[in-house]
Amino acid sequence: MEAASLTVDGAREMLLFVARRFVENQDVLTRADRAIGDGDHGVGMARGFEAVQRALETGRFDTLEALFQAAGLALLTSIGGASGAVFGTFFRGGAKPLAGREAFDAPALAAFLQGGLEAVQKRGGAKPGDKTMVDVLHPAALQAAEQDGQPLRSVLHALAAVAEQGVENTRAMVASVGKAKTLGERSLGHPDPGAISMAFILKFMAEYLDSQKTTA
């Protein structure tokens, strides 16, 4: 059985899974950030997703919007720096178009990514090509918008592949916003750590759906 959608509680389990996987994979982010930044991205994201775990384990959520808002607030108030503002804004911006939706399905995912993308771009001003998480989020949101009618799991796998390509594409870019912009040409050849984190979100969501294949 393909998982077509998740309930609010299912989405909560998915975010808890994503959070656990972030904490497990923080060294990947640390190594990537040491190459072009100050190396604190992995520790920061792990701190953020530990806060997400605490918020989701202790809170009660009746709607998808409230659930994703809570995750965003946890990131926003625990990471700090540009990462906390960007990823917190991504979840909070993505939560808004989930209002009134009861199922986290492919159209909900597309709305979540589009809402998150718009909020992040408004907040930080990053455009595609600036070597940021937008270089993953932008193509993923476009792809998601074209996948209506597909089961959530297969959409997420398609998005994870797009995201991986988005991360690779950032290697050839020179950072032009955020603190990494100050490295200029020195950032060439290295993937953007924020882009890796954005790809992680989609990849770990897909992994969660794989683990729930029998769920309706």
Next chain:
Amino acid sequence: MCPSKKFINNPKNIVPEVVEGVVAASLGRLKRLDGRNVVVVSDLAPGKVGLLIGGGSGHEPLFSGFVGKNMADAAVAGNIFAAPTPDLILAATQAVDQGKGVLYLYGNYAGDNMNFDLAAELAAEEGLQTRTVRIWDDVASAPPERFTDRRGIAGDLFVIKVAGGVSAVCPDLDEVARVTEKARDATRTMGVAASAGRFPETGELSFELPDDEIEVGMGLHGEAGVARRKIMPADELVDFMLEKILPDLPYQAGDRVAVLVNNLGATTMMELLIVYRRVAQALGAKGITIHDGILGSYCTSQEMAGFSISLLKLDEELERYYDMPAQSLSYTKAA
């Protein structure tokens, strides 16, 4: 990874322990806000416009060293080289708001901009009025036509000083913001680095530079500058830096300026004095009068060897606020 020979305890406790140190050294003039990484004046002058400064840690004494009488009312400290979170900024806003609104004053970095903007939105939802002035004094970080892309560095001190003065006597937030912007727009800085500082949590160098080279325009986090040169005599270097700084505003004959020669971490007072001497000679030769001169560690990047030169061009209004007596842990001005 190189071991970091720093005099610290658990690296995770650096920021709160610095906050505790500032509070302890203030002898009661400052307090910590609810066990958080915020330093606040103990007895805020009633009815004043709040002045809130802040940013990433690791640049001490910036920012908490500039909280005090006729200086900032509070400073919010993020993690090492990382902007503070919006909830912390909001808590500090609530602590210093006395119904007249709060001015946010900080260096122009993406993380700080986003987090302070988020806090401003949260504050607005609570009916609190805020205004924002971002400091962008580093002439090396972007050309004049893209001045809003420039970073905030040691010139922060001048802008905080003027903002502290005006916010102490003027109860109107918009007017405080106007004068603060005026001070910001009259301030220019350029730095130079000879060797890197180490990230205190990892012990790693913030950048690599060959032993015999310096980077002119190096940023506080090892950001690339405008020119890499072989080490050269101090006078030659100062002249090179002033050639970039002076035309940028411009500073010209007949102007009155305040001068800051700032240690970026590991540079000796001996060197700062040699540099200051050349700055004074060069300004004098151009007919620029030095109203006030400051030397020392005000905006640092761990043990980075290097210095920066900042100029603030004064007019009658800015001079009035600049000359007001002030007291903080790391900057004091006598009456």
